Amino acid sequence: MSQTDTGKHDVGARRTRAEQREVTRRRILDAATDAFTEHGFDGASIDDITARAGFSRGAFYSNFDDKTDLLVQLAHRRVDAFAEQELPDVLELPLEERPRAVAAWLVRQEPPIEMLLAVELARLRDEDDEVEASLTHLLDGLIGAVDHLVGLQGSGLAQLPAAERRERVLALVAGVTGANLLRHLGVDVGPRTIELVLSGILDQDAADRGAGS
Amino acid sequence: MSQTDTGKHDVGARRTRAEQREVTRRRILDAATDAFTEHGFDGASIDDITARAGFSRGAFYSNFDDKTDLLVQLAHRRVDAFAEQELPDVLELPLEERPRAVAAWLVRQEPPIEMLLAVELARLRDEDDEVEASLTHLLDGLIGAVDHLVGLQGSGLAQLPAAERRERVLALVAGVTGANLLRHLGVDVGPRTIELVLSGILDQDAADRGAGS
């Protein structure tokens, strides 16, 4: 959005400026993550967010267009972070242990703020095209990352027809999303629960049976 | 959504005061369901809700303590409605068709507003004991209904140890919840996806494998 780069006088001071700006942006985004988790998008005020970050409200408007822009930037950032992280090296494990390994990895993805952001983006999408794009980007990023993970399985599922494979991926995302939501609500959901969800989907036999129906 | 005519002078039925009050309450609750789905709890104003219901703002405060009370009442009502409805008669079906039948039933549970209400209740629970109780009631109701459904399977899962059975139930709730959330976000999730989630959990073999690990 606001890339600025007013680079006219490229002295040494300029890089410091850009760096400082980046630090400010990051601190506000971090504070926003906390505030949104705690009070929701509407419930978190700009004042609350900037105060957490140690700034006045003015700093916010020097770095973001408005509150919606903050949401969009935050969503982008979360997708990028999600996509960039290390995936578990499941290929080295025997087939029957893979679900557990994937489950453990997914559970580690906390806090599950992505979906809360997504819900807000969905609410605002009619008012702003950029929001719509951002929501799509967020969902595609999540689904794509899981799809990539499934592709690593090396056998069976990797060779499923595209449509069936997408069903599997969506089922995985749904299961993990739901489990995270339940945890967010205070329900005691352990890795075992997620394993249960995953094992059925990843299992070749179940897959066959499902594909056959 | 189902705007009963505002005809105050009903044809034949003269309503008692209590009945009229109940009608008003129900229409406001219906309107709130729509408004919350569309704009979220914070985003939906009392004015919006009462206008949808065909009343003035004051009618709301004549029937509810405040906005939080509305949320609590709505949650109760949804749980009750969920618990009271007909469960699919899966026992008449062959084993392999049961997941699909259950999936179809679960998909029918629209709109999937329960979890959105739950998220708001979770946000408010620290400020109000009644909210905390309401959230617990809501979750227990959902989990209990699914548990009851699982008990109807008549074989296999019904005889699992309590702990394992609870894991299965939570996994089912997580899967369906997540799928509904994805649909809410505009992702094209069909019954087939939910079947995939369910079949693995309900499947006896997968169950054995899961329990054995």
Place this chain on the structure above:
Amino acid sequence: MSQTDTGKHDVGARRTRAEQREVTRRRILDAATDAFTEHGFDGASIDDITARAGFSRGAFYSNFDDKTDLLVQLAHRRVDAFAEQELPDVLELPLEERPRAVAAWLVRQEPPIEMLLAVELARLRDEDDEVEASLTHLLDGLIGAVDHLVGLQGSGLAQLPAAERRERVLALVAGVTGANLLRHLGVDVGPRTIELVLSGILDQDAADRGAGS
């Protein structure tokens, strides 16, 4: 203040309509006195008042035009009660004891709600002619009663010129009003304080000196 006697259909004594109405009015006026003392005119709601009286808000509008009317009626009632009560028989006392007797009597006039009512009436007088009349009536009643009391002194002050006598009366009213106000505010004002105020005004010598200046 709670007369209770919930028995709406009286067993023995069947009251006439007019009597019942008068009872309702009186209970509401009593409740209003308490509520105004506690929360002020604006701060006391019709609901609060009627609930204290054991009625619903509808009973209020069956007996009074509106809230302003209640204020007017209450003011009238207080003046009447003030005027009707027994005045202290100061003539039997020696001159130097009279101030104390009058002070004791004045202190007994609690709660000092008349002036609080007067302040509200003064605020509303521009909007309603009846209010203006009511305020005049209230003040004339108070001043008149004190004037009458002064007249009882039998000597000295009773024969002062009208203008000077009015000054004396106003000074008395001011002193007592102020003392009551201070008590209302929690200041520890005893009868001795009021005696001090009165003795100077009632005292013939002080009067002469005052008139001579």
Place this chain on the structure above:
Amino acid sequence: MSQTDTGKHDVGARRTRAEQREVTRRRILDAATDAFTEHGFDGASIDDITARAGFSRGAFYSNFDDKTDLLVQLAHRRVDAFAEQELPDVLELPLEERPRAVAAWLVRQEPPIEMLLAVELARLRDEDDEVEASLTHLLDGLIGAVDHLVGLQGSGLAQLPAAERRERVLALVAGVTGANLLRHLGVDVGPRTIELVLSGILDQDAADRGAGS
């Protein structure tokens, strides 16, 4: 709330902001004085007050916590103003002229809003500790100022025992307060009335008589 100035660029035009803020505060307090006098505390709306001051409603909340805070600040300000002003130099006058001089000074203390503020503070004192403190401060300030004035008399009253002196002071405050209240209600109370009240209290003979009883 008390963000001490960032004090970075501390030398040039930097006072403007703090000064401007102070101007705004003062104008709102002035407007509030008028509005409260006219409509009372409950009757004066924030909108009315800020509009009189030439600001928008938001300016109010930028300078005060809430309406109660405004009341508290206003009370403090009035006490300070009262305490800081010049007292009449009564020592230069002959004894018998002192009451009149004091009366004239007291009458000059307009508008007599202090007691109206006090009544509101008394109403709110149970809900807020700061209000309680403010009420005490207000009353102590008024009583203290009058006590100081009495001390200036130089003879007689200045040497009374503490208890008796306090009675005298309270009597003075009561008299003046009551007279101001009557004026507020539209009663024609002149300086002569106040003189009457005061002369009796300040008078040495009356004092003796009072002390002797």
Place this chain on the structure above:
DNA sequence: TATGAATGAGAGTTCATTCAT
């Protein structure tokens, strides 16, 4: 006469946003 559901104006307050500094 008394009830209480419903009305709707208006209050206090919050908060995203602007802009002079």
Place this chain on the structure above:
DNA sequence: TATGAATGAACTCTCATTCAT
């Protein structure tokens, strides 16, 4: 870039009042 005073729209909630019962 960052500050924070000021704006003003929008919100929740209160309450005097009406009216069908």
